Amino acid sequence: MCEQNEEKTTKKSLNFIEEIVENDLRNSLNDGRLQTRFPPEPNGYLHIGHAKAICMDFGIAQKYGGVCNLRFDDTNPEKEDTEYVEAIKHDIEWLGFKWGNIYHASDYFQQLWDFAVRLIKEGKAYVDEQTSEQIAAQKGTPTEPGVASPYRDRPVEESLALFEKMNNGEVPEGSMVLRAKIDMANPNMHFRDPVIYRIIHRDHHRTGSKWKAYPMYDFAHGQSDYFEGVTHSICTLEFVPHRPLYDYFIDELKGGQDLADHRPRQYEFNRLNLTYTVMSKRKLLALVQEGLVDGWDDPRMPTICGLRRRGYSPEAVRRFIDMIGYTKFDALNDYAMLEAAAREDLNQRSLRVSAVLHPVKLIITNYPEDQEDEMQAVNNPENEADGTHAITFSRELWIEQDDFMEEAPKKFFRMTPGKEVRLKNAYIVMCTGCKKNEKGEVEEIYCEYDPQSRSGLPGADRKVKGTLHWVSCKHARKAEVRLYDRLFTVENPSADSRDFRELLNPDSLQVLTECYVEPYAAQCKPMDYLQFQRIGYFTPDKHSTPEHPVYNRTVNLKDTWAKQK
Ligand code: ATP
Ligand code: MG
Numbered sequence: 065m066c067e068q069n070e071e072k073t074t075k076k077s078l079n080f081i082e083e084i085v086e087n088d089l090r091n092s093l094n095d096g097r098l099q100t101r102f103p104p105e106p107n108g109y110l111h112i113g114h115a116k117a118i119c120m121d122f123g124i125a126q127k128y129g130g131v132c133n134l135r136f137d138d139t140n141p142e143k144e145d146t147e148y149v150e151a152i153k154h155d156i157e158w159l160g161f162k163w164g165n166i167y168h169a170s171d172y173f174q175q176l177w178d179f180a181v182r183l184i185k186e187g188k189a190y191v192d193e194q195t196s197e198q199i200a201a202q203k204g205t206p207t208e209p210g211v212a213s214p215y216r217d218r219p220v221e222e223s224l225a226l227f228e229k230m231n232n233g234e235v236p237e238g239s240m241v242l243r244a245k246i247d248m249a250n251p252n253m254h255f256r257d258p259v260i261y262r263i264i265h266r267d268h269h270r271t272g273s274k275w276k277a278y279p280m281y282d283f284a285h286g287q288s289d290y291f292e293g294v295t296h297s298i299c300t301l302e303f304v305p306h307r308p309l310y311d312y313f314i315d316e317l318k319g320g321q322d323l324a325d326h327r328p329r330q331y332e333f334n335r336l337n338l339t340y341t342v343m344s345k346r347k348l349l350a351l352v353q354e355g356l357v358d359g360w361d362d363p364r365m366p367t368i369c370g371l372r373r374r375g376y377s378p379e380a381v382r383r384f385i386d387m388i389g390y391t392k393f394d395a396l397n398d399y400a401m402l403e404a405a406a407r408e409d410l411n412q413r414s415l416r417v418s419a420v421l422h423p424v425k426l427i428i429t430n431y432p433e434d435q436e437d438e439m440q441a442v443n444n445p446e447n448e449a450d451g452t453h454a455i456t457f458s459r460e461l462w463i464e465q466d467d468f469m470e471e472a473p474k475k476f477f478r479m480t481p482g483k484e485v486r487l488k489n490a491y492i493v494m495c496t497g498c499k500k501n502e503k504g505e506v507e508e509i510y511c512e513y514d515p516q517s518r519s520g521l522p523g524a525d526r527k528v529k530g531t532l533h534w535v536s537c538k539h540a541r542k543a544e545v546r547l548y549d550r551l552f553t554v555e556n557p558s559a560d561s562r563d564f565r566e567l568l569n570p571d572s573l574q575v576l577t578e579c580y581v582e583p584y585a586a587q588c589k590p591m592d593y594l595q596f597q598r599i600g601y602f603t604p605d606k607h608s609t610p611e612h613p614v615y616n617r618t619v620n621l622k623d624t625w626a627k628q629k
Pocket of ligand 2: 105
């Protein structure tokens, strides 16, 4: 965490997980150790929701001198891939966090297998040959007990032999599962003989073809925490009903040993849900695979790589996570808050440059054709140390079409015939007229400049109401600018009965190809944070080159959505 944030968090009151941790440390639980983990399944790219978990898991370890490890929860070879493993590591580092060790749930396949065999031998697990539909139909409801499987009391030897077959490829997928034998009447449905192993005939990205029987989440997660010495296993609220089962398997695993009660404990906080987007990896993957977006890092995606390509800084993402906080109640967070966090952050760090997105030519008729002026533009008024850069003024400039009106209302303080405005960092000009084509569109605007009014000269502080940005036609680079809007048209696509594809915003991307930027901006690279003055925050796209600069709009200067609502 950056110093600024650290200062902020110490002043703030503790969140409920910090309170738990402080209390546990005070009481020397687990010998006063603090060990957390961030446990992504490598089946997709990380999104802003994961960032919330990352800030908690890594942040709390950092704050209290503990360690946070990265554990890949790789128990389902059907969807997992090393591409995701690498991307996840990169995104965590980009967010500014460091893990202690990297672990994999697949490192524990043998230990988990041995534990399952032990449970079978102790009469606490059995192989069920029913279909998943039959098993589901017997589950009962929270108020009605379930029905026992006909295989529930099969001999131990039979289960052991079949479990072996589940793993050696002799029996097809779906033909049988291993279930823990717990309590078919338990009010907690997770205790009604949960499935703990299933068959998957697919090579695993780390263990190859060694295993065909794979442990389910509930049988892998808590045990992995225990093997690693995790003390606080922090996750999201949907795991609350799983917690008793988590504890049950750890009790079984310990088998009465370890009297000091060294064990991981699970704590849950509210997940991050954001308006106008989806957070499910299944849906995000579908958007990518169906070509509905330009990859996982499409700047409209809520993924970390998407936000990065969009021009969010890691500090902006963390600032947002800090703003929403951690509670025990699920909520839908406003996308506008994420944008507000970005604005606050980018205002501090962005390089101010000039860009004209909808250009019209302005000719300064009394400025000599062969003359040029070099001026200095302030890089960042929020930080003097950022210095200045040179800009060039000449007779013909591009300005924004919106900044001119032939017949303007009284309060229009931009360019209109007979009125003066200042051209930023340059001169005061008086508009003298314009030329229009047959369609009545303005083709050129004319003005005269006052040489005495050059910014910085004595007496140049003459009052004019408006200041316009501009770029010199001769020096500017043509650029492509991509304006992004909400990916979905509805606030909560996940709660909508329609297919999420139908809810995509058809206008979420607008590409402007006739824009002009000052040369200094054309040299910038992805993750250089720019402010196009008077317009918004932008960053060069990964495909941007100095010859063909391409920029992504991160966010407008102001929240234009608030007005529309
Ligand atoms: P899926 O969409 O496939 O169910 P997932 O979102 O649960 O996956 P994991 O890779 O299993 O993704 O998540 C890793 C960690 O990130 C978990 O601890 C999970 O609780 C947390 N996490 C995932 N989504 C969110 C979210 N929206 N808000 C906060 N934490 C999240
Ligand atoms: Mg998950």
